[in-house]
Amino acid sequence: MTGILTAVLWFLLIGGVLGVALSFAAKYLSVKEDPRIEKISEALPGANCGGCGHAGCAALAEAIAKGEALPSACAVLDPDGVETISEIMGIKVEHAKKTVAHVMCSGTCSVARKKYTYEGVHDCVAADRLAGGDKLCPNGCMGLGTCVAHCKFDAIKIIDGCAVVDRSLCRSCGVCVTACPKGLISLIPYDSVYAVACTSAELGAVTRKSCDVGCIGCKICEKNCEFEAIKVEKGHAKINYELCTSCGKCAEVCPRKIIRNTHGKPEVKIEEKLEETI
Amino acid sequence: MEFKELLLIAFAAIVTENFIFSRFMGICPFLGVSEKPSTAAGMGFAVMFVMTLSSALTWLVYHLVLIPNELEYLQTIAFILIIASLVQIIEMFLKKFVPVLYRALGVYLPLITTNCAVLGSALINIQKNYSFIESVTFGLTAAIGFTVAILIFAGVRARLRFAEPPKAFRGIPILLLSAGLIAMAFSGFSGISL
Numbered sequence: 416m417t418g419i420l421t422a423v424l425w426f427l428l429i430g431g432v433l434g435v436a437l438s439f440a441a442k443y444l445s446v447k448e449d450p451r452i453e454k455i456s457e458a459l460p461g462a463n464c465g466g467c468g469h470a471g472c473a474a475l476a477e478a479i480a481k482g483e484a485l486p487s488a489c490a491v492l493d494p495d496g497v498e499t500i501s502e503i504m505g506i507k508v509e510h511a512k513k514t515v516a517h518v519m520c521s522g523t524c525s526v527a528r529k530k531y532t533y534e535g536v537h538d539c540v541a542a543d544r545l546a547g548g549d550k551l552c553p554n555g556c557m558g559l560g561t562c563v564a565h566c567k568f569d570a571i572k573i574i575d576g577c578a579v580v581d582r583s584l585c586r587s588c589g590v591c592v593t594a595c596p597k598g599l600i601s602l603i604p605y606d607s608v609y610a611v612a613c614t615s616a617e618l619g620a621v622t623r624k625s626c627d628v629g630c631i632g633c634k635i636c637e638k639n640c641e642f643e644a645i646k647v648e649k650g651h652a653k654i655n656y657e658l659c660t661s662c663g664k665c666a667e668v669c670p671r672k673i674i675r676n677t678h679g680k681p682e683v684k685i686e687e688k689l690e691e692t693i
Numbered sequence: 694m695e696f697k698e699l700l701l702i703a704f705a706a707i708v709t710e711n712f713i714f715s716r717f718m719g720i721c722p723f724l725g726v727s728e729k730p731s732t733a734a735g736m737g738f739a740v741m742f743v744m745t746l747s748s749a750l751t752w753l754v755y756h757l758v759l760i761p762n763e764l765e766y767l768q769t770i771a772f773i774l775i776i777a778s779l780v781q782i783i784e785m786f787l788k789k790f791v792p793v794l795y796r797a798l799g800v801y802l803p804l805i806t807t808n809c810a811v812l813g814s815a816l817i818n819i820q821k822n823y824s825f826i827e828s829v830t831f832g833l834t835a836a837i838g839f840t841v842a843i844l845i846f847a848g849v850r851a852r853l854r855f856a857e858p859p860k861a862f863r864g865i866p867i868l869l870l871s872a873g874l875i876a877m878a879f880s881g882f883s884g885i886s887l
Binding site for chain 1 (some may be wrong): 754762767770774775782786792
């Protein structure tokens with residue numbers, strides 16, 4: 416009986432001493448945290464994609480609470496989320512324009528020619544260092560999927576050797592934009608219909624040799640645009656989305672059909688095709 | 694004399710009886726935090742701190758409280774109590790003074806509480822009847838062994854990132870295989886009997 420009693424008493428003592436030590440530590444080592452940080456963290460998507468330029472959602476929440484960033488800095492956040500965070504912070508709601516990632520290359524295996532067979536590490540950055548990748552076009556998508564590996568939302572797929580963004584899944588965090596060694600991906604307004612799917616910087620004649628669809632810089636689109644929204648710069652056409660009205664004239668006249676309707680039906684995926692044939 | 698024995702304990706704890714590669718203790722943080730060498734080193738330092746302090750504290754409690762009161766059979770409970778509180782204090786300390794490391798360690802810091810390596814070192818101290826100085830040395834050097842192991846593994850993982858193992862081996866399986874290979878290399882040290 417005394418054995419149990421001494422055990423209980425001594426453990427009470429040990430526990431008590433440790434408890435006091437902990438409560439002192441809690442007092443002297445406590446960190447005054449802005450209560451809003453936790454609330455903002457909850458409202459953020461929590462994907463830690465890094466698209467905002469901060470180390471993660473927790474870091475962005477801290478920056479927002481300190482007033483160093485706006486709620487709209489998070490591209491992934493939906494409008495409701497922006498409103499929630501703005502309410503927590505007590506600031507005016509400011510929506511960022513919804514954008515979507517767009518791959519500026521259509522050089523699939525069937526239309527873009529290759530200069531050698533690449534058998535190295537399955538990574539675009541590595542392939543880019545070997546004479547700028549296997550495609551004859553120095554600006555073309557190498558299709559090794561570095562963007563796919565970086566995308567936290569499974570929104571990019573490599574279809575027939577060229578990256579394609581799934582508009583319904585893309586949250587426009589912009590991680591792929593920095594991941595692509597060729598700088599082929601850009602964020603375009605979600606609502607605008609037409610986009611140029613090429614960044615060829617070569618002369619038209621050179622582009623013709625390396626790719627069946629690449630922009631040759633013929634300026635037919637530029638001449639036909641009523642709003643001066645499309646210009647040929649550095650060898651390829653570029654749309655100024657502030658002026659573009661999505662009339663579709665440029666896509667109509669383009670001899671290479673490289674100005675494409677991004678809202679159109681996505682091409683039938685190879686896997687689905689296979690399934691159909693089976 | 695005394696110093697030579699301490700040296701032997703240290704060598705055994707770091708190399709021949711490495712906590713991870715020959716005792717297989719503390720595998721959870723070993724796999725969880727070894728993605729980047731920097732966080733691996735941070736985790737190593739945290740374990741070092743906890744293990745050294747817990748070795749000292751548990752030795753004191755065992756010899757000054759448990760033995761005089763014939764409560765040795767409660768050593769595991771007492772040790773867990775002490776280690777848990779210690780980890781709590783360290784967590785608060787890191788949160789205040791090294792928030793970057795605190796965030797990098799994430800959930801693994803509280804996991805040290807239930808890390809068998811820390812409790813193991815405390816129990817081995819008692820089992821081997823070490824003196825106070827020997828216990829502290831063992832705790833510190835065993836944690837150094839843990840840090841060495843996790844750093845080696847972080848280096849291996851950095852290389853693994855560019856490897857293309859068969860699909861079935863991707864992720865954790867290939868990690869466990871590589872850890873096993875390193876452990877085999879470490880088993881070569883067991884020939885050195887001290």
